[in-house]
Amino acid sequence: MTEAIDAKIKARLGEARRILITGHIRPDGDAVGSMLGLGLALEKAGKHVQMVLPAGLPHVFEHLKGSELIEREVEGEIDTFISVDCAEFSRIHEELQTFGEPFINIDHHITNTKYADINLVEADSVATASILTEHIPAWGLEIDRASASALLTGLITDTLGFRTLNMNPKAFRQAADLMEKGAYIPDLYYRVLISRSFKAVQYWGKGLATLERDGQMVWAVLSLKDRKAVEYRGNDDADLINILSSIEKSPIAIIFVELSKGMVKVSWRARGKKWDVAQVASEFGGGGHRAAAGATIEGSLEEIKHRVLRVTREIL
Ligand SMILES: [Mn+2]
The missing domain is CATH 3.10.310.30 (Diaminopimelate Epimerase; Chain A, domain 1)
Structure with a gap:
């Protein structure tokens, strides 16, 4: 089942030229981390990627490498629209809803309405970033240090620092893998969970x-x-x-x-x-x-x- 979805996503991404990625409105660390984790991996594969949050990037995530690429508007044509961490179409910012329903919906909310052509929804995952950490390699893409830092941010924030009831061994293994790719956990943890104004x-x-x-x-x-x-x-x-x-x-x-x-x-x-x-x-x-x-x-x-x-x- 998942293999079939992976094959579909891989094929779709292979054909894609101009990709739009967004997360849910009032984006949290998982929405931003997932956008960035996937977006940077796609850019590295030579795709034209636009990561867009019409209301802007919350400043708490500005330290993430690559976050400066997140824009407020879409420029030019789009052939592939991807939403991450978005349980419903209505959780996509109004301005992006004009692009229609996304082609690919990647999410872990149990309430996900599967509104896209391809829906990769795994409700037992602690974060959308966890789903991406597992699947990105299956799509022939690479997770580099910046992408790993973004994904680890998603894991950390949605699990409140690896302590929510849905925490599972897989998420710890993924955190370890992401650290091996260069994500520095003390800094990411401090920035999103400890530091406050x-x-x-x-x-x-x-x-x-x-x-x-x-x-x-x-x-x-x-x-x-x-x-x-x-x-x-x-x-x-x-x-x-x-x-x-x-x-x-x-x-x-x-x-x-x-x-x-x-x-x-x-x-x-x-x-x-x-x-x-x-x-x-x-x-x-x-x-x-x-x-x-x-x-x-x-x-x-x-x-x-x-x-x-x-x-x-x-x-x-
Ligand atoms: Mn999430």
């Missing part, structure tokens, strides 16, 4: 001041006002969710981030195999994994908070 920690303070608990759930809220007050420039929770999910006796953590007036991003984290927060997120049109899921919901912060807490309590 002063403003991000001030922003945490705002969120932590709203911390509440009920039964096994713990939650916090980050409003637009908070973000402005500390001049935090990201459009996210600055990973505050990881702090919430460390709280003992509270296996379910939820964070509410007001993206704009009337638009709230909700993220869930669950500790322990008993819970499946992807199921809750899907009630709100979102998705993800058993242990980590998210949804973007329209409505006011207060109203969404009540609805989400009620539905999460009911389902879990």
Whole structure:
């Protein structure tokens, strides 16, 4: 089965001249690392590759070699469109949706809707970067040091540093292989999981001041006002969710981030195999994994908070 998909992808990439690669909107380390890991390998094989993120590259990944090649716009014609780490067509940036459905969809989300001509979806993989690390050589491509660093970044970020419940021996072996290709784990690890801006920690303070608990759930809220007050420039929770999910006796953590007036991003984290927060997120049109899921919901912060807490309590 996988061999057949590998053969199809290899043939398609062999014919490809001008390739477009993108990851999901609000790209994380796996989306960026996968784009770059594959894109650099294809460039090395002589392909014209455009790696595109219309909203730009999050600055936390700017240290990655080759990341300067990531553009905001597509130039000229495209004959092969590849999406990575993108569970649904709607998770591709609007501006790129005009290119139609991708030819190749490479992803590890269990909620993937298989919207492309060729779908390489392996839900038991810890990251899309893990799928790529395994399959890139089968497509006749080479993983060099820059590509290895990007892929290892995907592995590190999606597993929160090799500690999520879905971690498997294969991911450790792949990390070792990528290190042998020159990826330097201490630096990559520090950059994406440890280092933070002063403003991000001030922003945490705002969120932590709203911390509440009920039964096994713990939650916090980050409003637009908070973000402005500390001049935090990201459009996210600055990973505050990881702090919430460390709280003992509270296996379910939820964070509410007001993206704009009337638009709230909700993220869930669950500790322990008993819970499946992807199921809750899907009630709100979102998705993800058993242990980590998210949804973007329209409505006011207060109203969404009540609805989400009620539905999460009911389902879990
Ligand atoms: Mn991923």
